[in-house]
Amino acid sequence: MGRRRRNRPKNGVQSGSRPTSPEPKKISDRxxxxxxxxxxxLSGTIDEDALRIDRSEETWAKVNERYNxxxxxxxxxxxxxLVPAEDVVGSDFLHSACESTQVELDVVKHLIDTYPDAVARVDKGGRYPLHVACLNESADSxxxxxxxxxxxxxxRHESVKEGTPLxxxxxxxGCCLDSRIVELLVETNPEAVVLDGKKPYDFPPLYRYCQVSKEAKxxxxxxxxxxxxxxxxxxxNTPNSMHPLIDLFYAPSNTAKRINLDVVDYLLSNCQPETIAQAHFLHEACSSSLxxxxxxxxxxxxxxxxxxxxxxxELPLHLLCQNRGLDDKQAYKVLTYLVGCYEDSIHEECNGVLPxxxxxxxxxxxxxxxxxxAHSNYGTLSLGLSAGGNYPFxxxxxxxxxxxxxxxxxxFPEAITRTTPSSNFFEKSGRKSALHLAASSEHRDRREIIRFLLRQSGRLAKLVSQDDRTALHSCASCSIDLDIIRDVFYKHPEAIYHRDQEGRMPIHLAFLSKxxxxxxxxxxxxxxxKQLPFSPSAEDFxxxxxxxxxxLSRxxxxxxxxxxxxxWPMTLLHVSTAHGMPIHDACKSCELEVIDYLVQxxxxxxxxxxxxxxxxxxxxxxxxRHDVFVDLLMRRYRKAKKEGTPLFCALLKDEQVKMKSPIIENFLLYCNPNFDLHSNKRTNYCGEIEKRTGRYALHYLVQTVEGISHVFDAIKCFPSALKHQDKNGNLPLHLAxxxxxxxxxxxxxxxxxxxDGKSIQNKQGMTLHIAASHYNFPKLEILASNCDAAMMLDKNGCTPLHIACRSGLEMEWLTSFINLDKKALRVRDNNGDLxxxxxxxxxxxxxxxxxxxxxxxxxxxxxNFKDELPVFLLCKKTGKPRGLIKKGSYTELIWKMLTAYPETMECD
Known part of the structure; x- marks a missing residue:
């Protein structure tokens, strides 16, 4: 017999032995x-990146340790x-110190004196240390x-998101500002008072100050x-606020804020008449809790x-009568004053509803x-009924x-037997009785109101709403005290069997209640x-x-x-025809403890x-909630858990994991470049294409991340992805x-x-078409420069100018589109529209x-091809912004087109 040939081990590892993991790279003392x-x-700062990836107790402990x-x-x-200046070039340590809740003058001064260049460093968000300190409420003057x-x-520098330091x-x-610091910042950069912030969120600092200050000075x-x-x-025509006085009326919940009358007087005194006429200050004031x-x-x-x-x-009185946040005493004073100024306003209806x-x-x-x-003549209000079929009671x-x-x-004693109309002012579903409404009320007198109604008319418990729910359904869904549910039940016991339009009995709504x-x-x-023992096993439709x-209740x-x-233990495994098992709904609710209970x-x-x-x-x-998703994925593929971090799934290659569900496939594409930045397999991963959509990881990254560092890394790993169009013709640029x-x-x-990506079309059009429909003006500036796209047509035959006119682009950018090529003014789309x-x-x-x-x-x-002149389309009310028809400028424009251009009057 010949000699038996021994198998040579791969990579120098003896067969049967475990490959040794590479030793971690040693860090030098420097x-x-x-x-x-x-x-x-970083002491005194919150590690938001860590919490975004993982919210476990261990991570929270580390975050709290750094913060404290x-x-x-x-x-x-x-x-x-021990650290020379040349060793910290490119580090943002001064930014971190300025962000700390423990920031002090001595600490910042020592760092600047030791490392003078750090004060002029700009981080990835385009911020100097001054920007960070201005944002930090702990940083004093x-x-x-x-x-x-x-x-x-x-x-003078504008950061990517926050704008100038001012x-x-x-x-x-809510912080009290030092007027001396405001004056210093304004004197150094006067232009920041007018133009500031990231476009299109371009609004002056005064607007922001009036909005966030607890008491504007x-x-x-x-x-x-x-x-x-x-x-x-x-x-x-801006996507943001229109006037600082309007911002002054802004009052977030649970915030103590007051308005100084001298500030209101100053803002009003310096307004031009056009502003007073168009700003609707009284409507805004009547809507505000301030x-x-x-x-x-x-x-x-x-x-x-x-x-x-x-x-x-709506009149100002209508808005005041809906203002629940206003103090009762102030509301009464404002109400009596408004009615005194315009007495007939109490009879004016808003969508069929009286004030x-x-x-x-x-x-x-x-x-x-x-x-x-105040109503001298009730007419149809003999029962307290307004014209829209709504009862004040x-x-x-x-x-x-x-x-x-x-x-x-x-x-109005007879109003107790009435119900709301089908289209109710306060409720989505109509024909509700007083008892239905009281059960859903959030007022502290809810229990007493329900008892009062039952004493006056027990028949209310038998009335059914438009969605086929009884009063017992409403009480069960709101988890009212047991004695109230018992009282309603004994008034109409048959309601416990009753099903609503979705086949739900009161017991279903009781379990759904939050x-x-x-x-x-x-x-x-x-x-x-107890009243209906089989009800836990009853199915809805x-x-x-x-x-x-x-x-589902959470x-x-x-x-x-x-x-x-x-x-009824077997109902915990019941399979719904449309929604699966209860564990499916627990996963929708992202309740890990509930999932653990059902898995047991x-x-x-x-x-x-x-x-x-x-x-x-x-x-x-x-x-x-990718943390829940990762937890469940790790349970399903426990073998792979040993191969890496909790984000191991971003590195897995085997077909078992990839193709079980499209949502897993999307998750794999999402996680790896965004979080696991130091993976050895990253380069290969960025070069993998998703067969279903024809996309690389870069296509997903440009839609999900705010910064550009991950995108830059993905491009570096696989540059060809930039030029690749997915199955819908989208480049990464189109998706971004x-x-x-x-x-x-x-x-x-x-x-x-x-x-060259600026000139490539997807199914929607070229990049300039897409940007023109999304109101993000700085994008247009990049795409329109040195580009011949002004005359390119999308699938509907529209130029970018068509899209800009349809989307309501601001005048500044609309003018830029026209100046690209004025021939576009006469280009017709597939419908013949200019x-x-x-x-x-x-x-x-x-x-x-x-x-x-x-x-x-x-x-x-x-x-156009429907024989319509532009003025015909201008006169149509459909498709116009709310409130435009009532504006004088709209009527003037129609009159101008009819008189200044007689050709619009010609009819064949």
Missing amino acids: EQRILDLEEMC RKLSLDALRELTA TVLDLLVGRCREAV ACYVGRW LEVVKLLTDEDQEVLQLRL ATVDIVKRILDEDPDMVRLWIER VYMACGSLSLECCKFLVE LAACASGSLALVEYLHEQ EGSTESQLNGIRFLI KGRVCAHFAC SEVIPKLKVIEEE VDPKSLEHQHLEAGLPLACVPFFN LANEDVSYELINLLVNEYP PLHKACRSCWYTEMVDCLIAEDPTTVSFR
Whole structure:
């Protein structure tokens, strides 16, 4: 016999032995000192990146440890003595120190003195340390003084998101600003007062200050006002706020804010008449929880006719009567003053609803009494009924107090038997009785109101709403106290069998309820089960049982499931025809504890492949809760768990993982380049194409990330992805342009890396077509430069100018489109429309139509293929912005087109 040939081991590893993992790279003492310096400067900051990737207890502990760690000046001096300046070039340690909640003047001064170049460094977000300090509420005036003195060019620099340091400073929420610092920033960069912020979010710092300040000071308002007072005039056709006074009325919930009358007086006194006429200040004040009668009087001093002004079918009185945030005393004062200025306003209806009905659902008893007594002739109001079929009594039951309900019942006793109309003002579904409305009320008098209604008329428990729900359904869905559910049940016991339009009984809604304490929820559930023992196994019309609804509720889910498990344990594994098992709904709700509980009942439930819902894993909204998705994926593929970090799934290659569900495939494409940046397999991964969509990882990255570092790395790994079109013809540039939140720098990077991409079409059109429809103006500036795309047509035959006119682009950018090539003014699309036809059809603002006519007056006589002149489309009300038809400028434009251009009057 010959000699047996031995198999040679691969890679020098003996067969049967385990390959040794490569030794970790050793860090030198110099590198370690730099890392220590950066970590020390991070003391007192939140590690948002870590929390975005993982929210486990271990991660939270590390984040809290960094946040609570002291930023010691003595320890910092010892460390900086060992780190020379040339070793920290490119490091953002000074930014971190300025971001810390423990930032102090001595710390910042020591770092700048030791490393002078750090104060002039710009981070990835385009921010100097001054920007970071201005955003940090813990950084006092002395720190800002130092940073401005050491680097004045930073004051003029705009960061990617926050704008200039002035905008960062005045945007501190609720903080008292140092007027001296505001004055210093304004003197150094006067232009920042007018133009600031990232386009298209381009609004002056005064707007931001009025919005976020707890109490705006007149001194600061004057500093933020330019010499020409341009910032005090109305800004129309912008995606943001229109006037600082409107921002002053902005009041976020749970925030103490007040308005100084002297600031209101200053803003109004310096407004031009056009601004007063178009800004609708009185409507804004009546909608705000900060309004006072003095502010209302001051606004009406400028224009007394504002009280009679209709805006979108509403008077100021209508808005006031819906204002639940206003203090009761102030609301009564403002109400009496407005009615005194325009007495007939109490009879004016908004969509068929009188102010008294709105007030009964929002204002106090005194306000409602005033309006009821103010009606001298009720007519159809003999039962408290407004023209739209709405009863003030029912509005009070929906959201009013017990005293108001009792008062209106005395005035209109027969209204208690009425129901809301099919199209109800307060409710989505109509024909609800007073008891339905009271059960859904959030007022603290809800229990007393329900008892009052049952005492007055027990028949209310038998009435059925438009969606076929009884009062017992409403009480069960709101988890009212057991004694109330019991009272409603005994008035109409048959309601426990009753099914609504979706086949749900009261027990289903009780398990779905999110309101009330654990005790009140479980007491109501046990009572309903006692009356109808088989109800936990009853299906609705889509096959869901109570276990499904418990998992969807996200409120006390496990106690509810334990109640079911006591008598009906098999329903925890019930399979709905449309939605799968209860574990599918638990995955939709992202409740890991509930998922664990259901897995203990049946470990194989995670493997259940439903025809409609798929795997439970596929029900997780992984872009919002990828931590839950990763946890479930690790359970499904436990063998792979040993091969890497919790984001191991981004590196896996085997077909078992990839093709089980499209959602897993998308997750793999999303995770790897975004988070696992140091993977050895990254280069190969970025070069893999997804067969279903024809996309590389780069196509997904440009849609999901805010910064450009990950995109730059992906391009470096696989440059060919830039030039690749997916199955819909999309380049990465096309997909980035369709994302309104994408940064200017990212678009610039994609264009610079592949300039020819500007001239490539997808199914929608060229890049300029896409950008013209998304209001993100800086993108147009990049794409329109040195490009012959102005005359290129999309699939509908539209030029970019057509798209711009249809989308309502601002005048600045519309003019830029026209100047690219004026021949586009006469180009017809597939329907024969010129850009003027598009502008007249949508008419976002009248200046757009004026501009197009001024460039080429002959286009007013061009007809499209439906034989329509532009003026015909301008006169049509459909497709126009709300409120445009009532504006005088709209009527003037039509008259101008009919008189100044007689050819529009010609008819064949």
